[in-house]
Each structure stands twice: as structure tokens, then as C-alpha cells.
Amino acid sequence: MTTASAQVPAPSLEFWPEATLGMGLGVPVAIGGDLSPESLLAAHHHGVFCLPRSEADDLAEAEATYSPDVQTGDIPVLPSTANPYGTQWWSPYLRYVIPTDEIRLGRTVRKKIRGSSWTTRVNEDFTGVLDACRGDRKPRWITETLVDCLKDLHQDGWVKSIEVWEGGDLIGGLFGFALDQVFVMSSTFSRRPHAAKIAIADLARRTDLGNIRLLDAQGHNDYTVSVGARGIPRAEYLQRLGPAGPPGVLDEQPADARRLLVP
Structure with a gap:
């Protein structure tokens, strides 16, 4: 490997x-x-x-x-x-995406961040994020076979988890594919209100070190639309995706969630 x-x-x-x-x-x-x-x-x-x-x-x-x-x-x-x-x-045909510089955090979310001591991390507990995203959701699309594939791709740097922590508790996050120019957000979870939105905003902030400029929410979802996702035609999405390249680069240093309050 x-x-x-x-x-x-x-x-x-x-x-x-x-x-x-x-x-x-x-x-x-x-x-x-x-x-x-x-x-x-x-x-x-x-x-x-x-x-x-x-x-x-x-x-x-x-x-x-x-x-x-x-x-x-x-x-x-x-x-x-x-x-x-x-x-x-x-x-x-319509792919819902969020440009990394167009994340929207509403007043309620910003208030939650301001009053919290939450931190964000990358790949601290990848398996925990997979398990939380899988949960008891129906239909169960995160199958055992898919989990095995994701873990292999995680080891090779292609699949990453963005996590929100409250002290020693994992309270929200997402996992997805870090392609050269697009991060494909496969699934999110929240154990506290708005924790997944904070993970999405944190992911956007972490793209500054590389070429990723688009977060892919895949299909229409009110949750991701509320933070800025909008539909673009598949042909445009494929243009933005660009040719196959190496894994996308993220800033993987632990951070205070309150940094997201600073433009």
C-alpha cells in the first residue's frame, strides 16, 4: 500500500x-x-x-x-x-457545490461558535467519523465493502475526515474525497446542533494550502444549501473537477472553531 x-x-x-x-x-x-x-x-x-x-x-x-x-x-x-x-x-445532471470562498454561516451558527470551546481536527478519528456517518441510516449505503475501500483510500491520502471536537468528544464532522481541485463531501453527521455546518466551514478554510476551490455536496440537500450550496450543470462541474491529479492538499493542523468567525 x-x-x-x-x-x-x-x-x-x-x-x-x-x-x-x-x-x-x-x-x-x-x-x-x-x-x-x-x-x-x-x-x-x-x-x-x-x-x-x-x-x-x-x-x-x-x-x-x-x-x-x-x-x-x-x-x-x-x-x-x-x-x-x-x-x-x-x-x-445538477451538481450541488460550494465555492470555498462563499461559505455562509448564519447568525445562530456563529453564536454557537462564539459561545463554545469547540476545536476542529483532520483525520484524528477517521473510523469514528465513518461509524457516526453510517449510524442507523436507511438505506444503509455505507456498506462493509465501501468502508473497506474508504479505509484503503484514507491510508493513501485520498479520503479524509474533518472533525469537530468538544473536549475529548467527537461531536460532528464529515468525510470525503480530497481530489486535486475539488473536495467531494460524501457524508456528514452532527451530535450537537450545527456541528456539521462548522465542519464544512472549517474544511473550506483548510483548502488555502492547495488547489481545492470547490466543495462538492453532490445532490440537493437543504442542510448544505443553507451554507451556500448551489446547483451547477454536470458539464460545468466536470470542467471544475479538471484532470486527474494527486490527492488534494489541506491544512491539517488542529484549530479553534472560533477562527471561523474571522472573515
């Missing part, structure tokens, strides 16, 4: 077929394929993310929902050694 300091190059883009980028309007752009660190990373370099399924009821629901589009050929099926409905690849 390689390390982040080795500046791991992106895997060959042959892991992701261009032909599957046709739909993306409320349905997966493809299903199937074998989920691996290489295929997952290559997909993200193509503006595609994976929402896998492993539980029987989730698989049955996916097949009932998408089989008509599969039968007409509108959803391609990639070669797979497992149930193809368990590996869903998405690339929405």
Missing part, C-alpha cells in the same frame, strides 16, 4: 467507462461493476460517486425501481461478480 506522502497518482481511468455518463436524471448512470478502491477513485475523477446496497430489502427495492430502465438500456449494467443492483453509480 502506498502513502499520502508518496503523492499517489490517480489510477488508470479505464476503470470508469465514459459511455455510462448519459443519464443521471434521477436514476443511476450505471449499476454493477466490482467496487474497489481503484474503481471508486476513478469514478470520482469522472464526477461519479457510488451508493451501494447490501441488505436484501434494499436490493429488492432497487431492482423494482430501476429494472425497467435497465431493460430498455437506459441504465448500463457493468460486469459484476455480485448482484448489480447492489452497486449504484450516480452523476446528477
